[in-house]
Amino acid sequence: MRMTALSAVLALSVTAAAQSQPAAQALLDQGKWQEAASAGAALNTSAGLTLAAEATTAGASLVPDNQKKALFQKAQDYASAAIAKDRSNADAYFELARAQGRLAQFVGVFQSLGLAKDVKANLDKALELNPKMAGGYVALGLWNATLDSGGLKGAIAVQATGASRSNVAPNFEKAISLEPNTPIHRIEYANALLLQGKKAEAAAQLDKAVAMPAVTFWEKRDLEQAKATLAKLR
The missing domain is CATH 1.25.40 (Serine Threonine Protein Phosphatase 5, Tetratricopeptide repeat)
Known part of the structure:
Protein backbone atom coordinates (compact mmCIF):
# COMPACT_ATOMS: atom_id res chain seq x y z
CA MET A 1 0.00 0.00 0.00
CA ARG A 2 2.85 2.38 0.81
CA MET A 3 4.39 1.94 -2.69
CA THR A 4 0.99 2.43 -4.30
CA ALA A 5 0.44 5.66 -2.39
CA LEU A 6 3.90 6.90 -3.31
CA SER A 7 3.27 6.12 -6.95
CA ALA A 8 0.04 8.09 -6.80
CA VAL A 9 1.80 11.08 -5.27
CA LEU A 10 4.51 10.99 -7.95
CA ALA A 11 1.88 10.75 -10.66
CA LEU A 12 0.09 13.77 -9.25
CA SER A 13 3.38 15.70 -9.12
CA VAL A 14 4.12 14.95 -12.76
CA THR A 15 0.61 16.00 -13.76
CA ALA A 16 0.90 19.27 -11.83
CA ALA A 17 4.23 20.08 -13.50
CA ALA A 18 2.78 19.28 -16.91
CA GLN A 19 -0.05 21.69 -16.23
CA SER A 20 2.21 24.43 -14.90
CA GLN A 21 4.68 24.49 -17.80
CA PRO A 22 1.92 25.13 -20.37
CA ALA A 23 0.44 27.74 -18.05
CA ALA A 24 3.79 29.57 -17.92
CA GLN A 25 4.06 29.30 -21.70
CA ALA A 26 0.57 30.74 -22.09
CA LEU A 27 1.56 33.74 -19.98
CA LEU A 28 4.58 34.32 -22.21
CA ASP A 29 2.49 34.03 -25.37
CA GLN A 30 0.20 36.72 -23.97
CA GLY A 31 3.16 39.06 -23.44
CA LYS A 32 3.07 38.71 -19.64
CA TRP A 33 6.79 38.10 -19.50
CA GLN A 34 7.36 38.89 -15.82
CA GLU A 35 4.62 36.50 -14.73
CA ALA A 36 5.89 33.89 -17.19
CA ALA A 37 9.45 34.18 -15.89
CA SER A 38 8.28 33.83 -12.29
CA ALA A 39 6.06 30.86 -13.12
CA GLY A 40 8.80 29.12 -15.09
CA ALA A 41 11.43 29.68 -12.40
CA ALA A 42 9.04 28.46 -9.69
CA LEU A 43 8.84 25.06 -11.40
CA ASN A 44 12.56 24.65 -10.67
CA THR A 45 12.94 22.33 -13.66
CA SER A 46 15.26 22.65 -16.62
CA ALA A 47 12.32 23.39 -18.93
CA GLY A 48 10.83 25.91 -16.52
CA LEU A 49 14.11 27.77 -16.06
CA THR A 50 14.62 27.79 -19.83
CA LEU A 51 11.23 29.42 -20.26
CA ALA A 52 12.14 31.93 -17.54
CA ALA A 53 15.28 32.82 -19.50
CA GLU A 54 13.30 33.20 -22.73
CA ALA A 55 10.69 35.39 -21.05
CA THR A 56 13.30 37.61 -19.41
CA THR A 57 15.21 38.17 -22.64
CA ALA A 58 11.98 38.91 -24.48
CA GLY A 59 10.83 41.30 -21.76
CA ALA A 60 14.06 43.28 -22.01
CA SER A 61 12.89 44.54 -25.40
CA LEU A 62 10.03 46.35 -23.66
CA VAL A 63 11.96 48.22 -20.95
CA PRO A 64 14.19 51.34 -21.04
CA ASP A 65 17.79 50.78 -22.12
CA ASN A 66 19.14 51.35 -18.61
CA GLN A 67 17.22 48.28 -17.42
CA LYS A 68 18.16 45.90 -20.21
CA LYS A 69 21.62 44.78 -19.06
CA ALA A 70 20.36 43.50 -15.71
CA LEU A 71 17.61 41.52 -17.43
CA PHE A 72 20.02 39.92 -19.89
CA GLN A 73 22.24 38.94 -16.97
CA LYS A 74 19.22 37.45 -15.20
CA ALA A 75 18.25 35.54 -18.32
CA GLN A 76 21.80 34.22 -18.54
CA ASP A 77 21.54 33.03 -14.93
CA TYR A 78 18.23 31.26 -15.61
CA ALA A 79 19.63 29.51 -18.69
CA SER A 80 22.79 28.45 -16.86
CA ALA A 81 20.66 27.00 -14.06
CA ALA A 82 18.57 25.14 -16.65
CA ILE A 83 21.73 23.61 -18.14
CA ALA A 84 22.96 22.60 -14.69
CA LYS A 85 19.76 20.61 -14.23
CA ASP A 86 19.84 19.01 -17.67
CA ARG A 87 22.93 19.21 -19.87
CA SER A 88 21.02 17.65 -22.77
CA ASN A 89 18.52 20.55 -22.91
CA ALA A 90 19.22 22.13 -26.31
CA ASP A 91 16.78 24.98 -25.69
CA ALA A 92 18.67 25.98 -22.55
CA TYR A 93 21.93 26.35 -24.48
CA PHE A 94 20.06 28.38 -27.10
CA GLU A 95 18.60 30.72 -24.47
CA LEU A 96 22.01 31.12 -22.87
CA ALA A 97 23.46 32.08 -26.24
CA ARG A 98 20.62 34.51 -26.89
CA ALA A 99 21.03 36.23 -23.52
CA GLN A 100 24.80 36.46 -24.00
CA GLY A 101 24.36 37.92 -27.46
CA ARG A 102 22.08 40.65 -26.14
CA LEU A 103 24.37 41.29 -23.17
CA ALA A 104 27.33 41.81 -25.50
CA GLN A 105 25.70 45.05 -26.66
CA PHE A 106 26.11 46.54 -23.18
CA VAL A 107 29.73 45.69 -22.33
CA GLY A 108 33.19 46.77 -23.51
CA VAL A 109 34.74 45.67 -26.80
CA PHE A 110 37.00 42.95 -25.39
CA GLN A 111 34.29 41.53 -23.15
CA SER A 112 31.82 41.58 -26.03
CA LEU A 113 34.23 39.57 -28.21
CA GLY A 114 34.56 37.04 -25.40
CA LEU A 115 30.79 36.80 -25.17
CA ALA A 116 30.59 36.42 -28.95
CA LYS A 117 32.78 33.32 -28.73
CA ASP A 118 30.58 31.97 -25.93
CA VAL A 119 27.48 32.60 -28.04
CA LYS A 120 28.92 30.57 -30.90
CA ALA A 121 29.93 27.72 -28.59
CA ASN A 122 26.48 27.54 -27.02
CA LEU A 123 24.70 27.70 -30.37
CA ASP A 124 26.90 24.92 -31.68
CA LYS A 125 26.05 22.84 -28.60
CA ALA A 126 22.32 23.53 -29.01
CA LEU A 127 22.43 22.40 -32.64
CA GLU A 128 24.52 19.37 -31.77
CA LEU A 129 21.77 18.32 -29.36
CA ASN A 130 18.94 19.30 -31.71
CA PRO A 131 20.01 19.60 -35.39
Whole structure:
Protein backbone atom coordinates (compact mmCIF):
# COMPACT_ATOMS: atom_id res chain seq x y z
CA MET A 1 0.00 0.00 0.00
CA ARG A 2 2.85 2.38 0.81
CA MET A 3 4.39 1.94 -2.69
CA THR A 4 0.99 2.43 -4.30
CA ALA A 5 0.44 5.66 -2.39
CA LEU A 6 3.90 6.90 -3.31
CA SER A 7 3.27 6.12 -6.95
CA ALA A 8 0.04 8.09 -6.80
CA VAL A 9 1.80 11.08 -5.27
CA LEU A 10 4.51 10.99 -7.95
CA ALA A 11 1.88 10.75 -10.66
CA LEU A 12 0.09 13.77 -9.25
CA SER A 13 3.38 15.70 -9.12
CA VAL A 14 4.12 14.95 -12.76
CA THR A 15 0.61 16.00 -13.76
CA ALA A 16 0.90 19.27 -11.83
CA ALA A 17 4.23 20.08 -13.50
CA ALA A 18 2.78 19.28 -16.91
CA GLN A 19 -0.05 21.69 -16.23
CA SER A 20 2.21 24.43 -14.90
CA GLN A 21 4.68 24.49 -17.80
CA PRO A 22 1.92 25.13 -20.37
CA ALA A 23 0.44 27.74 -18.05
CA ALA A 24 3.79 29.57 -17.92
CA GLN A 25 4.06 29.30 -21.70
CA ALA A 26 0.57 30.74 -22.09
CA LEU A 27 1.56 33.74 -19.98
CA LEU A 28 4.58 34.32 -22.21
CA ASP A 29 2.49 34.03 -25.37
CA GLN A 30 0.20 36.72 -23.97
CA GLY A 31 3.16 39.06 -23.44
CA LYS A 32 3.07 38.71 -19.64
CA TRP A 33 6.79 38.10 -19.50
CA GLN A 34 7.36 38.89 -15.82
CA GLU A 35 4.62 36.50 -14.73
CA ALA A 36 5.89 33.89 -17.19
CA ALA A 37 9.45 34.18 -15.89
CA SER A 38 8.28 33.83 -12.29
CA ALA A 39 6.06 30.86 -13.12
CA GLY A 40 8.80 29.12 -15.09
CA ALA A 41 11.43 29.68 -12.40
CA ALA A 42 9.04 28.46 -9.69
CA LEU A 43 8.84 25.06 -11.40
CA ASN A 44 12.56 24.65 -10.67
CA THR A 45 12.94 22.33 -13.66
CA SER A 46 15.26 22.65 -16.62
CA ALA A 47 12.32 23.39 -18.93
CA GLY A 48 10.83 25.91 -16.52
CA LEU A 49 14.11 27.77 -16.06
CA THR A 50 14.62 27.79 -19.83
CA LEU A 51 11.23 29.42 -20.26
CA ALA A 52 12.14 31.93 -17.54
CA ALA A 53 15.28 32.82 -19.50
CA GLU A 54 13.30 33.20 -22.73
CA ALA A 55 10.69 35.39 -21.05
CA THR A 56 13.30 37.61 -19.41
CA THR A 57 15.21 38.17 -22.64
CA ALA A 58 11.98 38.91 -24.48
CA GLY A 59 10.83 41.30 -21.76
CA ALA A 60 14.06 43.28 -22.01
CA SER A 61 12.89 44.54 -25.40
CA LEU A 62 10.03 46.35 -23.66
CA VAL A 63 11.96 48.22 -20.95
CA PRO A 64 14.19 51.34 -21.04
CA ASP A 65 17.79 50.78 -22.12
CA ASN A 66 19.14 51.35 -18.61
CA GLN A 67 17.22 48.28 -17.42
CA LYS A 68 18.16 45.90 -20.21
CA LYS A 69 21.62 44.78 -19.06
CA ALA A 70 20.36 43.50 -15.71
CA LEU A 71 17.61 41.52 -17.43
CA PHE A 72 20.02 39.92 -19.89
CA GLN A 73 22.24 38.94 -16.97
CA LYS A 74 19.22 37.45 -15.20
CA ALA A 75 18.25 35.54 -18.32
CA GLN A 76 21.80 34.22 -18.54
CA ASP A 77 21.54 33.03 -14.93
CA TYR A 78 18.23 31.26 -15.61
CA ALA A 79 19.63 29.51 -18.69
CA SER A 80 22.79 28.45 -16.86
CA ALA A 81 20.66 27.00 -14.06
CA ALA A 82 18.57 25.14 -16.65
CA ILE A 83 21.73 23.61 -18.14
CA ALA A 84 22.96 22.60 -14.69
CA LYS A 85 19.76 20.61 -14.23
CA ASP A 86 19.84 19.01 -17.67
CA ARG A 87 22.93 19.21 -19.87
CA SER A 88 21.02 17.65 -22.77
CA ASN A 89 18.52 20.55 -22.91
CA ALA A 90 19.22 22.13 -26.31
CA ASP A 91 16.78 24.98 -25.69
CA ALA A 92 18.67 25.98 -22.55
CA TYR A 93 21.93 26.35 -24.48
CA PHE A 94 20.06 28.38 -27.10
CA GLU A 95 18.60 30.72 -24.47
CA LEU A 96 22.01 31.12 -22.87
CA ALA A 97 23.46 32.08 -26.24
CA ARG A 98 20.62 34.51 -26.89
CA ALA A 99 21.03 36.23 -23.52
CA GLN A 100 24.80 36.46 -24.00
CA GLY A 101 24.36 37.92 -27.46
CA ARG A 102 22.08 40.65 -26.14
CA LEU A 103 24.37 41.29 -23.17
CA ALA A 104 27.33 41.81 -25.50
CA GLN A 105 25.70 45.05 -26.66
CA PHE A 106 26.11 46.54 -23.18
CA VAL A 107 29.73 45.69 -22.33
CA GLY A 108 33.19 46.77 -23.51
CA VAL A 109 34.74 45.67 -26.80
CA PHE A 110 37.00 42.95 -25.39
CA GLN A 111 34.29 41.53 -23.15
CA SER A 112 31.82 41.58 -26.03
CA LEU A 113 34.23 39.57 -28.21
CA GLY A 114 34.56 37.04 -25.40
CA LEU A 115 30.79 36.80 -25.17
CA ALA A 116 30.59 36.42 -28.95
CA LYS A 117 32.78 33.32 -28.73
CA ASP A 118 30.58 31.97 -25.93
CA VAL A 119 27.48 32.60 -28.04
CA LYS A 120 28.92 30.57 -30.90
CA ALA A 121 29.93 27.72 -28.59
CA ASN A 122 26.48 27.54 -27.02
CA LEU A 123 24.70 27.70 -30.37
CA ASP A 124 26.90 24.92 -31.68
CA LYS A 125 26.05 22.84 -28.60
CA ALA A 126 22.32 23.53 -29.01
CA LEU A 127 22.43 22.40 -32.64
CA GLU A 128 24.52 19.37 -31.77
CA LEU A 129 21.77 18.32 -29.36
CA ASN A 130 18.94 19.30 -31.71
CA PRO A 131 20.01 19.60 -35.39
CA LYS A 132 16.45 20.58 -36.34
CA MET A 133 16.33 23.68 -34.13
CA ALA A 134 15.47 26.36 -36.68
CA GLY A 135 16.04 29.17 -34.20
CA GLY A 136 19.61 28.01 -33.72
CA TYR A 137 20.38 28.49 -37.42
CA VAL A 138 18.71 31.90 -37.36
CA ALA A 139 20.91 32.91 -34.44
CA LEU A 140 24.03 31.64 -36.21
CA GLY A 141 23.10 33.60 -39.30
CA LEU A 142 22.70 36.77 -37.24
CA TRP A 143 25.92 36.05 -35.36
CA ASN A 144 27.90 35.96 -38.59
CA ALA A 145 26.11 38.96 -40.08
CA THR A 146 26.56 41.12 -36.99
CA LEU A 147 30.23 40.36 -36.47
CA ASP A 148 31.17 40.58 -40.15
CA SER A 149 29.34 43.83 -40.81
CA GLY A 150 32.25 45.75 -42.33
CA GLY A 151 34.54 48.52 -41.14
CA LEU A 152 37.46 48.33 -38.74
CA LYS A 153 35.34 47.00 -35.87
CA GLY A 154 33.99 44.27 -38.15
CA ALA A 155 37.48 43.31 -39.27
CA ILE A 156 38.62 42.97 -35.65
CA ALA A 157 35.56 40.88 -34.81
CA VAL A 158 36.10 38.58 -37.78
CA GLN A 159 39.72 38.02 -36.85
CA ALA A 160 38.81 37.32 -33.22
CA THR A 161 35.80 35.05 -33.81
CA GLY A 162 36.04 33.59 -37.30
CA ALA A 163 32.65 35.00 -38.31
CA SER A 164 31.97 35.34 -42.03
CA ARG A 165 29.14 36.84 -44.04
CA SER A 166 29.43 33.84 -46.36
CA ASN A 167 27.77 31.83 -43.56
CA VAL A 168 24.74 34.10 -43.31
CA ALA A 169 22.56 32.88 -46.17
CA PRO A 170 23.16 29.12 -45.63
CA ASN A 171 22.09 29.32 -42.00
CA PHE A 172 18.93 31.30 -42.73
CA GLU A 173 18.02 29.07 -45.65
CA LYS A 174 18.38 26.04 -43.37
CA ALA A 175 16.10 27.64 -40.75
CA ILE A 176 13.47 28.56 -43.33
CA SER A 177 13.55 25.06 -44.84
CA LEU A 178 12.84 23.65 -41.36
CA GLU A 179 10.10 26.16 -40.49
CA PRO A 180 8.92 27.89 -43.68
CA ASN A 181 5.85 29.45 -42.08
CA THR A 182 7.56 31.16 -39.14
CA PRO A 183 7.71 34.90 -39.84
CA ILE A 184 10.48 35.77 -37.38
CA HIS A 185 12.98 33.71 -39.36
CA ARG A 186 12.42 35.88 -42.43
CA ILE A 187 12.35 39.08 -40.35
CA GLU A 188 15.73 38.25 -38.84
CA TYR A 189 17.03 37.30 -42.27
CA ALA A 190 15.97 40.73 -43.47
CA ASN A 191 17.83 42.31 -40.53
CA ALA A 192 20.96 40.37 -41.46
CA LEU A 193 20.64 41.43 -45.10
CA LEU A 194 20.27 45.06 -44.08
CA LEU A 195 23.55 44.81 -42.17
CA GLN A 196 25.11 43.91 -45.53
CA GLY A 197 23.36 46.76 -47.34
CA LYS A 198 21.09 44.41 -49.32
CA LYS A 199 17.88 46.43 -49.11
CA ALA A 200 16.02 44.82 -52.01
CA GLU A 201 16.65 41.30 -50.72
CA ALA A 202 15.65 42.37 -47.20
CA ALA A 203 12.41 43.83 -48.50
CA ALA A 204 11.64 40.58 -50.31
CA GLN A 205 11.99 38.64 -47.06
CA LEU A 206 9.83 41.14 -45.18
CA ASP A 207 7.14 40.92 -47.87
CA LYS A 208 6.87 37.20 -47.19
CA ALA A 209 6.94 37.65 -43.42
CA VAL A 210 4.13 40.21 -43.19
CA ALA A 211 1.87 37.94 -45.24
CA MET A 212 2.01 35.29 -42.50
CA PRO A 213 -0.40 35.09 -39.55
CA ALA A 214 0.61 36.25 -36.09
CA VAL A 215 -0.81 34.54 -32.99
CA THR A 216 1.22 35.46 -29.93
CA PHE A 217 1.90 38.91 -28.49
CA TRP A 218 5.51 38.67 -29.67
CA GLU A 219 4.62 37.57 -33.20
CA LYS A 220 2.21 40.48 -33.55
CA ARG A 221 4.85 42.90 -32.29
CA ASP A 222 7.47 41.48 -34.66
CA LEU A 223 5.14 41.83 -37.61
CA GLU A 224 4.26 45.42 -36.76
CA GLN A 225 7.95 46.28 -36.63
CA ALA A 226 8.51 44.41 -39.90
CA LYS A 227 5.79 46.44 -41.60
CA ALA A 228 7.37 49.66 -40.36
CA THR A 229 10.79 48.60 -41.68
CA LEU A 230 9.28 47.55 -44.98
CA ALA A 231 7.57 50.92 -45.38
CA LYS A 232 10.93 52.67 -44.96
CA LEU A 233 12.49 50.47 -47.63
CA ARG A 234 9.84 51.27 -50.22
